[in-house]
Amino acid sequence: MAFRITEQELDGITVVSIEGQIVLGEESGAFREKIEGLLSAGKKSIVLNLADVSYIDSAGVGTLAASFNRARSHGATLKLANLGSRFRETLQVTRLLTVFDTYDSEAAAIQSFAKSRHHYA
Amino acid sequence: MQSVVAIPVNKLARVEALEATITERPSELSASSICRWPLFNLDRKVLRMRTGEAIVVIENARFFTAAREKARLDYEVEITGQVQRRLQPTQFPRLPELEITGFAVECHRVSGDCFDIVELPGGRHGLFVGDVAGKGIPASLLASLLQGVIGTIGTLDLPPEEVASRVNQYLCERSAEDRYATLFYAILDSAGRLDYVNAGHVPALIRRSSGEVEALESLNFPVGMFSDTQYTRGKAQIEPGDFLVIYTDGIPEARNRRGEFFKEAGGLRQLLQEFNGQTVDSLAEAVRTGVQTFTEGAPKSDDISVLAVHYRGQAC
Numbered sequence: 080m081a082f083r084i085t086e087q088e089l090d091g092i093t094v095v096s097i098e099g100q101i102v103l104g105e106e107s108g109a110f111r112e113k114i115e116g117l118l119s120a121g122k123k124s125i126v127l128n129l130a131d132v133s134y135i136d137s138a139g140v141g142t143l144a145a146s147f148n149r150a151r152s153h154g155a156t157l158k159l160a161n162l163g164s165r166f167r168e169t170l171q172v173t174r175l176l177t178v179f180d181t182y183d184s185e186a187a188a189i190q191s192f193a194k195s196r197h198h199y200a
Numbered sequence: 201m202q203s204v205v206a207i208p209v210n211k212l213a214r215v216e217a218l219e220a221t222i223t224e225r226p227s228e229l230s231a232s233s234i235c236r237w238p239l240f241n242l243d244r245k246v247l248r249m250r251t252g253e254a255i256v257v258i259e260n261a262r263f264f265t266a267a268r269e270k271a272r273l274d275y276e277v278e279i280t281g282q283v284q285r286r287l288q289p290t291q292f293p294r295l296p297e298l299e300i301t302g303f304a305v306e307c308h309r310v311s312g313d314c315f316d317i318v319e320l321p322g323g324r325h326g327l328f329v330g331d332v333a334g335k336g337i338p339a340s341l342l343a344s345l346l347q348g349v350i351g352t353i354g355t356l357d358l359p360p361e362e363v364a365s366r367v368n369q370y371l372c373e374r375s376a377e378d379r380y381a382t383l384f385y386a387i388l389d390s391a392g393r394l395d396y397v398n399a400g401h402v403p404a405l406i407r408r409s410s411g412e413v414e415a416l417e418s419l420n421f422p423v424g425m426f427s428d429t430q431y432t433r434g435k436a437q438i439e440p441g442d443f444l445v446i447y448t449d450g451i452p453e454a455r456n457r458r459g460e461f462f463k464e465a466g467g468l469r470q471l472l473q474e475f476n477g478q479t480v481d482s483l484a485e486a487v488r489t490g491v492q493t494f495t496e497g498a499p500k501s502d503d504i505s506v507l508a509v510h511y512r513g514q515a516c
Contacts, residue, residue, distance in 0.1 A: 107378070142378045144425045148426070149377075174421045
């Protein structure tokens, strides 16, 4: 599966869908640039839909952790949706599951942003 | 030399045009002094043939230069690998109460793994295995740095969580944001007490003398990921006759020719359960050959490092 990143805006929430493998090289570079671009554009609520990610290597995990740090410093929130079992296992060992909010579906992740907005309103 | 004929040749080494530039005064040949002359007096066929020969020479020179540069880089990678292998421990503690051994198998001549032993006062040993994210020269540079930093901080005889914390601070300050390493750092005393920090690393395994296998799971973030991490210590008791195996994920993630992972075929846990040797060297050999047999010569996808301990217990 070729690596592909698509983005859509839903009610002020940016949904980034990733297809393929997040691995060392162009893939992790493209992923980093995409998140960097969204944060620079002032996006604060980002959902990463990982349903079609077939594999993530240690460099990909590094990019994900760096994205979390970047989002935090921009006052933005990254949430993860549709983690596969292998992806979940990788994030479990590195304890990254404890820093990200994860959801079983894209809709649930989007809804959680709406709820938190309502909560703070 | 009386004259020069200049034939333009494009990047693909084809003759671009046969409209040549001729000068009777080559010493004055420069962009401004060149005047173009039609090729009335030159045989176009001969000129094309000679140009073709010149192109072959130019192309050969280009290939030779590229090959020489690649050979130089290959040589440097080879030397980098040698330097790194020299940094690995070659002498392992062989004491009445415990024996230690270790080995590494690189994926691409250089390794992103590191391991070492720190001798501490009172017959205690600091043991660590680290795995830097990524591969190749960048990962190997950080792995060597990590080995030196952990070894140096380890000699300060600090608790494992403090060692991890200092290593984490160092890496967060000095390396790129997306660089990190998983680390298992443990201190084993002569009574078999094991204090450890598992920082995002694959679980170290204790193989009890009964054959049972226990995992020392990760409780922490890797080092170099988040600067404000507080590390949590784990504890275990190693009994006489037990083995402790600290390794990198190159073992569970090793694949065979059908793309199956070693961990899915029972992995190290099953190998240790079935192990019936009595020495740390035979255990290390069993791990090495077990992975080799499983992968059936398939290309390696990650570095492998193993540090193994056989605890025999204090003499009465």
